[in-house]
Amino acid sequence: MSERSDRRRWLGLLVVSLGVAMIIVDATIVNVAVPSIIKDLGATSSDAQWIQESYTLVFAALLLVAGRTADRAGRRRLFLIGVVVFVLGSIGCAQAPDPPLLIAFRLVQGVGGALILPASLSLLNATFTGRERGIAFAVWGSTIGGTAALGPLLGGWLTTELSWRWAFGINIPLGALIIAGALLLLPESREPRDRRGNDWAGALISMVTLTGIVFGLIEGRNYGWFERTGPVDVAGFSWTARLSPVPVALALAVAGVIAFVVVERRRNAAGRSVLLDLRLFAIPSFRNGNLVAGIVSLGEFGLLFSLPLWLQNVRGYTAFEAGLALLPLAAGSFLASGLAAPLTARRGAVFSVRLGILLELAGVAGLGVVVAPGTPWWAFAPMLLVYGIGVGLATAQITGVVLADVPVAMSGQASGTQSTTRQLGSALGIAVLGTVLFTTLAGHLGAALTDRGIPAGERDAVITAVKDSAGAAIGGLAADPGTAPLADDARQAFSTATRWTAFTATGFLLIGLIASARLGRGRRDPDPPDGRAAEAAAAGGSG
Incomplete structure (x- = not known):
């Protein structure tokens, strides 16, 4: 391989990483912009919720198909198409005159993101081999961890200095740079057309199933797990039945999983094209790696859900200051990209995964120990740094473990499966950790107000205000001398809830660490039938 070709591959890695950074940042950048969006567009609390969650919903639903x-x-x-769709969605979001259109364009962004993520992994799997593949995956994984933490900082700065619309508008020049780089530096590759037709049935079933799962996990706390506990109103559509839409969505998802397995097995047996070749799960590294990735995702990014709320509503940080406080997490993740390659070369990818999970566990548990209403930033910064290093190591190397033995010709569906597993784990983690956060908050605040002798009606009103605003109402309570003592109770209750959320995330990570014992067990199973032939053909036909 010539030096020029080698340089193009590594520059291509930079382009892929920028594409991944763009979609990951957008998943977190909006969190700190929502208050400004509510004020500017007159959005309801339901609108604000869907402005954040519509992106995640369609993103997860389309990963397998993409x-x-x-x-x-x-x-x-597909990577290029994804970037174009994402940029068009960003333009629509930046210009949206009302909440329904903003939600609609967030859905478009989700489509673009779903096209970019699995294509990015598949490109790396097809372009790099051996030790270089491990380095490429380390950069890819660290990009995810680091940019997830940078999102609140960037969103806070853009919202404060310019406008919330620039939280979306920044994707326009970045997207143009990525498109130019991809056209110049990324080679094309695809699998050979060894089977005819398209698996439209599998695609439709998978989209319905994943939509049901993610919707149910995210919205259970808000709409009720069985009976409807609050209004369901999304972009003008209302659900008025007594039964919550959540059990309906989850039941549909269970039926979808069964139908998907049946359809894919039948098509595979008949030699027809399939959306997901279930024979991939015969590869131990793929099967066990996905199990660990899903479990670890339950606790891995839950911190980014609760910590910004605590920083802004309890510690009184601005959106920009909260982003600055999270910088050690990003620094740790990027630092891990430099540590991952030599560590993996000496001890192996599985060791790096286990070390990463252990560091994440230590960092999150440490945060649970130090969080309190008056905790200064320097007390939790080391915990965030350790946590970030763990995220960088585990995210990068678990990807390498999952895809290590997958034939290149099947890398797209394998990377889509891995990304879907992580998205489902994250959705479940947010559902569980969100429930822990707000249930603990309500319980401890209620007990504190009862001890003060606050009448039941006033007590319930304070609890509802603090809980429904995710702590934002604490500032209003503190500003009124008559309710200032109640604000102190709310700060303490929110800190306690954040602490128990961190401990719950620690429990998930501990389960993931135990599950990682299965990684690397036994010898590699043979490739699925025709796997080697397909890989050789793909390698020979790559552009």
Whole structure:
């Protein structure tokens, strides 16, 4: 391989990383911009919730379909299409005059993100081999961890200095740079057309199933797990039945999983094209790696859900200051990209995964210990740094473990499956950790107000205000001398709730560490039938 070709591959890695950074930042950048959006557009609390969650919902629902499409239609092609769709969605978001249109364009962004993520992994899997593949995955994983933490900082700065619309508008020049780089530096590759037709049935079932799962997990706390506990009003659509839409969505998802397995097995047996070749799960590294990735995701990013709320509503930080406080997490994740390659070369990818999970566990548990209403930033900064290093190591190397033995021709659907597993784990983690946060908050605040002798009606009103605003009402309570003592109770209750949320995330990470014992067990199973032939053909036909 010539030096020029080698340089193009590494510059191509930079382009792929920028694409991943763009979609990951957008998943977190909006969190700190929502208050300004509510004020500017007159959004309701339900609108604000869906402005944040519509992106995640469609993103997770399309990952499997996008991964398979990348294999068949071309990995670079789908990556480019994803960037174009994402930029168009960003333009729409930046110009949206009302909440329904903003939600609609967030859905468009989710489509673009779903096309980019599995295509990015598949491109790396097809472009790099051996030790270089491990380095590429380390950069990819650290990009995810680091940019997830940078999102609140960037969003806080843009919202404060310019406008919330620039939280979306920044994607326009960045997208143009990525498109130019991809056209110049990324080679095209696809699997050989060894099977005819498209698996439209599998695609439809998977989208309905994943939508049901993610919707149910995210919205259970808000709408009720069985009976409807609050209004359901999304962009003008209202659900008025007594039964919550959550059990309906989850039941539909369970039926979808069963139908998907049946359809894919039948198509595979008949030699027809499939969305997900279930024979991939015969590969131990793929099967066990996905199990660990899903479990670890339950606790891995839950911190980014609760900590910004605590920083702004309890410690009184501005959006920008909260982003600055989270910088050690980003620094740790980027630092891990430099540590991962030599560590993996000496001790192996599985060791790096376990070390990463252990560091995440230590960092999150440490945060649970130090969080209190008066905790200064320097007391939790070391915990965030340790946590960030762990995220960088575990995220990068678990990806390498999952895809290590997957034939290149199947890398799109394999990377889509891995990304879907992580998204489902994150959705479940947010559902569980959100429930822990707000249930603990209500319980401890209620007990404190009862001890003060606050009448039941006033007590319930304070609890509802603090809980429904995710702590934002604490500032209003503190500003009134008559309710200032109640604000102190709320700060203490929110800190206690954040502490128990961190301990719950620690429990998930501990389970993931135990599950990682299965990684690396036994010898590699043979490739799925025709796997080696497909890989050789793909390698020979890559552009």
